[in-house]
Amino acid sequence: MIPSIEILIPKNLNEVLGILSNQNRVLRIIAGGTDIVTGLKQESKRFIDTEILIDINRVAEVKGIEKRNGKISIGAASTFMEIYKDQIVSKELPILEKAVATIGSLQIRNRATIAGNFVNNAPCADTVPALLVYNATIEIESISSKREISLQEFLQGPYKTQLKKDEIVTRINIPVPPKSFIGDFYKLGRRQAVAISRITLAVMMELNGNKINEIRIASGAVTPIGTRFQELEKFAQGNEVNDNFLKSLASRMGEEIIKLTGLRWSSEYKLPVVQQMFYVILRSATTKNL
Amino acid sequence: MINLKFILNEKQVVVETEPSIRLLDLLRDKFNLTGTKEGCGIGECGACTILMNEKAVNSCLILAAQIEGSEIVTIEGIANGSELHPIQKSFLKYGAVQCGFCSPAMVLSAYALLEENPNPTEEEIKDAIAGNLCRCTGYKQIIEAIVKTKE
Numbered sequence: 001m002i003p004s005i006e007i008l009i010p011k012n013l014n015e016v017l018g019i020l021s022n023q024n025r026v027l028r029i030i031a032g033g034t035d036i037v038t039g040l041k042q043e044s045k046r047f048i049d050t051e052i053l054i055d056i057n058r059v060a061e062v063k064g065i066e067k068r069n070g071k072i073s074i075g076a077a078s079t080f081m082e083i084y085k086d087q088i089v090s091k092e093l094p095i096l097e098k099a100v101a102t103i104g105s106l107q108i109r110n111r112a113t114i115a116g117n118f119v120n121n122a123p124c125a126d127t128v129p130a131l132l133v134y135n136a137t138i139e140i141e142s143i144s145s146k147r148e149i150s151l152q153e154f155l156q157g158p159y160k161t162q163l164k165k166d167e168i169v170t171r172i173n174i175p176v177p178p179k180s181f182i183g184d185f186y187k188l189g190r191r192q193a194v195a196i197s198r199i200t201l202a203v204m205m206e207l208n209g210n211k212i213n214e215i216r217i218a219s220g221a222v223t224p225i226g227t228r229f230q231e232l233e234k235f236a237q238g239n240e241v242n243d244n245f246l247k248s249l250a251s252r253m254g255e256e257i258i259k260l261t262g263l264r265w266s267s268e269y270k271l272p273v274v275q276q277m278f279y280v281i282l283r284s285a286t287t288k289n290l
Numbered sequence: 291m292i293n294l295k296f297i298l299n300e301k302q303v304v305v306e307t308e309p310s311i312r313l314l315d316l317l318r319d320k321f322n323l324t325g326t327k328e329g330c331g332i333g334e335c336g337a338c339t340i341l342m343n344e345k346a347v348n349s350c351l352i353l354a355a356q357i358e359g360s361e362i363v364t365i366e367g368i369a370n371g372s373e374l375h376p377i378q379k380s381f382l383k384y385g386a387v388q389c390g391f392c393s394p395a396m397v398l399s400a401y402a403l404l405e406e407n408p409n410p411t412e413e414e415i416k417d418a419i420a421g422n423l424c425r426c427t428g429y430k431q432i433i434e435a436i437v438k439t440k441e
Contacts, residue, residue, distance in 0.1 A: 005310040007355035030356075037312070037351045038332045053310070055356050081345070105421020106399070107336055110345040111352070193420035194334055 002040045006052045013061040013141070013170065016054060020166045021143040025051040029168055031077040032111035034104070035120045046159060062115075062170050065089065074172040076115030076138075081106075083114060092176055095202055098185040099130035105194045115169040118151065121225060123158050128226025129202035129218035130185055131172065139171040148173070158224050180206050183216075184281040188273065197221045199270060201278055203285065210240050217253070217278075222270055223260045232256055241286045250279035296357050299367030309355035314338045316354045317364055325365035325394040329423070336422035339395035340364050346402040348421075365394035368401055377401055377439050386435040388426035396422045400436045409440055 007030075010016045020027060030036050030053045039047040056062055056077050063075040065086045072088055080100040083089050089097050103109055103117075103126050115138075117127045128151070136151045142164065151172075154162050163169065183204035189195025200220035206213040215236045220226040232252055239245050254275040258267065292309045295302070298321065305320055317323045317340070329337030331350050338350040341363040368375045377400050380386070387393045396419060403410055403418035410418070415436050424432060 002310055002312065002353075004308055005353075007309040007353060009355065009358060030353075033351050033353065033356070034333055034348075037353060041331055041350075053353070057356070104333070105336060106418060107339055107346050107348045107421045108333060108351075110342075110347050193417075194423075 001043075002037070003048070003050075005040075005050055007055055008052060009055045009058060011058060013059055013168075016056060016059055016168055017141060017143040017166075019052075019054055020168060023165055027052050027054060027165070029054050029056055031056050031113040031116050032079060032108075034108050034112040035116060035122075056168070062168075067176070068173075071173045071175050074114060074174070076169045076171060077113045079111060079113055080104075080109035084109065093130075093134065093174060095133060095183050095185045095204065096127070096130045096174075099126050099187070099200070099202070102126075102187050102189075102193070102195075108194075114172060118155065118226075119161055119163060119169055121155055121157075121159055121161050123224055123226075124197040124200070124221035125226055126187065126197055126200055126220060128155065129200050129220040131174070132218040132226060132228045133183065133202045133204040133216040134174045134177065135216070137173045138169050139173065140167050141170050142166045142168070152228060155225050177204065178206065182207070182285050184285045186277050186281050188277065198266075199274055199277065200226075201274070201281060203278070203281055205285070207241065207286065210242075212236050212239050212241060219253075219257065219274070222257050222274055227260070229253065229256050241282070243283075246279055246282045246286070249282065250275045253278050292355055294354055294358060296359060297361045299363060307354050310353045312350055313340070313352040313354055313357060313362075314349040317349060317362075323364050323366050327391055327394065329391070334423075335392075336399070337392055337395050339398050339422060341398055341402055344402065344405065346399050346418075346421075363398070365398055368397070375401070377404070377436070380435040380439040381432070384431050384435040384438055386427060386431040392422055392424040392426075396424065396432055400439070403436070404440060410436075412437065 026049045028050045062077040065074050080103050083100050114127050117125050131151050137148050138151055138154055139148045181204050186201040187197050188199040189197055199222055202218045205215040215233050217229040217232055236249055254271050291306050294307050295304050317326050326340055327337040329335035333348045333351045338348050339346050340349045343361050377397050399419050399422050415433055
């Protein structure tokens with residue numbers, strides 16, 4: 001049973017910050033509600049103490065997608081459908097577009113939001129690997145502060161972020177990737193739709209002729225939280241994108257994951273799949289452009 | 291309790307309700323609109339699909355207070371008096387209804403699709419109904435009914 005909770009519907013960001021500044025009651029921000037309402041229904045310990053929900057769907061400052069100062073600024077409460085349909089995202093952030101396209105179902109994508117996804121920070125959060133390879137930063141505000149940090153820094157552990165009780169994530173900022181960057185996103189779920197990710201991979205790279213100038217690699221659902229593989233990226237830099245190298249890179253990817261997680265019940269299945277699919281998306285991204 | 295004002299099937303309504311009951315329960319219990327069904331209660335089966343501001347959403351994941359001022363359309367709202375909507379007629383004609391439990395939501399997902407995209411491909415139809423589970427038909431007749439509606 002969902003407990004009796006008060007719901008406030010502020011009209012602008014200032015109202016939200018004001019409400020959050022009064023910490024006498026247990027407050028929680030709600031946008032799409034696809035994690036929170038499910039959690040409340042299942043009496044999840046993470047949400048059961050909620051006394052007041054703050055619905056931010058009508059707060060203009062956390063909606064909308066636009067270019068600002070050479071970056072693409074995505075409102076925290078942008079739904080996955082809004083992001084998927086956006087022209088700027090289609091043109092400049094194809095990896096993010098692909099990542100949001102297969103989350104849940106159409107009904108879920110019409111409500112669920114990008115910040116909700118990474119603030120909830122389930123190990124399988126689909127936006128995280130995509131945002132990590134885009135070097136996304138997030139803007140966080142409270143009544144007395146405003147800060148911007150990298151998404152990577154913000155995420156601390158499964159279902160755990162740096163977000164303080166009186167803070168709200170307002171925008172996600174992504175530097176416009178240079179036209180020379182190529183990449184791909186891969187998701188494996190138990191079904192083609194309404195499937196929680198078992199493996200996600202995101203890769204972005206810039207080639208100089210046949211050699212890797214820069215590469216960014218991230219995974220989701222295979223380590224405790226979505227993660228970048230900076231060691232692997234350094235290792236790959238300067239190397240030729242021939243078949244042998246891509247295979248060895250994919251093999252190393254698997255090793256890096258095991259270093260982070262140890263052997264799990266799912267490793268026997270996931271490890272070879274990650275390695276093979278990582279190789280496949282590297283291959284497909286590079287052959288398209290050579 | 292709050293006084294919730296919204297538009298339900300094109301009519302302005304006001305209702306006194308607990309703010310945090312689910313929209314699904316508000317529709318079924320307060321308004322007696324039992325066409326919207328509860329299948330899983332956690333947003334995975336789509337049986338509770340309704341249209342909110344013209345978008346298909348799971349009503350089991352929305353709390354009553356959140357719909358203030360919104361336009362809500364349920365399955366009961368798409369027929370024209372006693373004349374069924376073309377999608378409903380198609381569903382009946384092409385055998386897309388067996389037990390009928392998924393049908394109201396399935397019809398609304400099709401409705402939302404055709405309102406936005408009157409000429410969808412079969413892939414687009416499948417995407418539109420991917421969030422609506424059917425345990426009876428195997429989906430073939432449902433897809434055909436939608437294809438025939440647009441023709």
